[in-house]
Amino acid sequence: MTDLNNRKQIAAIDKANALGSIEQLPEQCEQALNECSEITLPDDYPTVSNVVVTGMGASWLGAHIMQGLLADRLTKPLLVLHDYQVPEYVSGKTLVIASSYSGTTEETISAMGEAQDRDAKVITISTGGDLAKFATANQLPHYTYIPIHNPAHSPRLGLGYSIVAQMVLLSKIGLVSITSQEITDMIIQLKKRVAELTIESPDNPAKQMAREAMNFMPIVAAGTFLLGNAHAWANQFNETAKTFSTYMQIPELNHHLMEGLAHPVEVQKLKFLFLESDLYDERVKKRFSVTKEVVEQNKITHFTYQPKGGTKLIQAFDTLLFGSFVTFYLAMLNGVDPAPNPYVDYFKKRLKEI
Template sequence: MKMVNIDASEDIKKLDSQNVLGSIDELPDQCLHAWEEAEKVDVPDFYKDIQNVVMCGMGGSGLGARVIESVYGSDLRLPLVRVNDYNLPGFSDIHTLVICSSYSGETEETLQNAKEAIDRKCKWMAIGSGNSLIKLAQEKGVPCYIIDAKYNPSNQPRMAIGYSIVGQLVLASKVGLFKLQKSDIDESAEIMKTIQTKSHSEITENDNPAKQLARSMYGKVIIYVSSGHLIGAMHTVNNQLNENTKNMSTDVFIPELNHHLMEGLKHPEMNPQNLFFIFADSNLYPERIKKRFTITKEVVEKNNIGYFEYTLNSINKLTQSFELIQFGAYTNFYLSMLYDTDPAPIPWVDYFKEQLGQPLGK
């Protein structure tokens, strides 16, 4: 297989047909722009008269809910349920707020969620760039954040995660689910820009940790490991590895994996050649979790499987989440270059959607 020189900017530009790298570079600006625009959305006071919140979204449009769940879990004022499916929870009613997110505005599962929210008389809001979901929200007169993706040059929905995640953060905070301030987004954007100074494409592989990690990941099935506040961010990185790099991976978390996954390292015999673990370490983890990470790495090593530790050191849970997302986006992009793979096309997702639109056979 041909391997692109990841230090050669002209080679990268030729392969990156829709400028996915540009969207990665502009991720901090996406976050700042999303705050500015989503803050303008008028949410009526009666929207705060709720007993639970349901956040609906598929793929990249569902990542904000995962980040909120992970970062703010212990501080949430109300129960939060994340839906990545066609149906709302059975308890959904007039006391429920449903937040529907679809970048394209045409995601069939999320459109059904919105229609079900209307039928169940739930309060609801929408996030998207336009089309059916936003039209429905405007028709019903409910709050909606319309994404103006000026900082997403690739125009790929999954590369608009700054808009999607921050948009969901802002709308959820407007009903008092948790506290969010402009400084939280400013600090997150600043740490992302710091990551860029070390991982930008102009930094050569000898001095670029994202390029170095991509080299270690080449040809491997990736097992991402995180805990607590980083679970949502790590799922984001995993999501983008699948779509941008076309690489098999999964994300698991501590302590849950300590109760089963370690025993699965023995078979098949090719695991040491095929698997590679990436651990997201954090100075904010409780001491008990830190100890679990240390022992888990020992188990992986004793099974002769390679791993990499990425340590998050920024100031709080939200900034660390965005720090991980930014670093992961660069790493995944460089790995796609090593595979000589244009990160933009998603042929199997497109094929699936095309087939799903055909009449069902007997």
């Protein structure tokens, strides 16, 4: 089994340097903050009445985290879309943010084209590709970045770019109140956490949780503003650690999932991961406590992560960072290279052939 304290052993498995991308999450945020602060948006963009963010895969993850994080600050309705088509209500009064790491995601390009046809106010976020070309050709505002702090070139490990870019751009339009200082404070805290969780920190909590997760199927449960993080953890268990996982929301799961924990016998291979927070509503906190009782009564094990930090912004990014380390260490324990996604690549290839 891989020694999680041995960088040389880890590098032999982690061929694309996924670890480097995880360790540079703070720098991703810093780059996006600095670069997006310089973007000028058209004068009529603040007149929108609703927002649609379109993205797939990791780009959906970033939007989902941002949506939950800013839910109590947004001044207009925001929909996160992961499909080819935009809703019927999209019009000239809609802001559409089209986000695709590669800039080549067909669903996102299709939705963006529909939005443009309906005179929506469009912003694109990508590293280039057709999305950036479209924005340039149509003189649309866009954040096209060089992901220098994502050496693995893996979209799910470059979420700092998309999340911070969306926050800054929404703030520029006046749709959310968030300051550069708040983001800077989060980045400072994040840099400290990297040092606490990386290879040279022996037997740190992320390594311990990875060991606890081995040979189990994690069900990630979160409430309110951390639901997007639960989605990201499940995604990274899938793609990074090549481990089955899904996510649920509290209180929603309390209305049905608890009755499905008895059968089949293999349900004992589930393991609940509760993303808790002292910033949750008191009613939600109570639900976590009772949910754990039900899980235990069904003889299913569980563990908990309580993020560091005194604000929702800091806690959300702390949770993102911690989950990235946990799933990376689990990949090492499973002996799998965390960056490649062979079945996703196979699926895309076959889809083009049909």
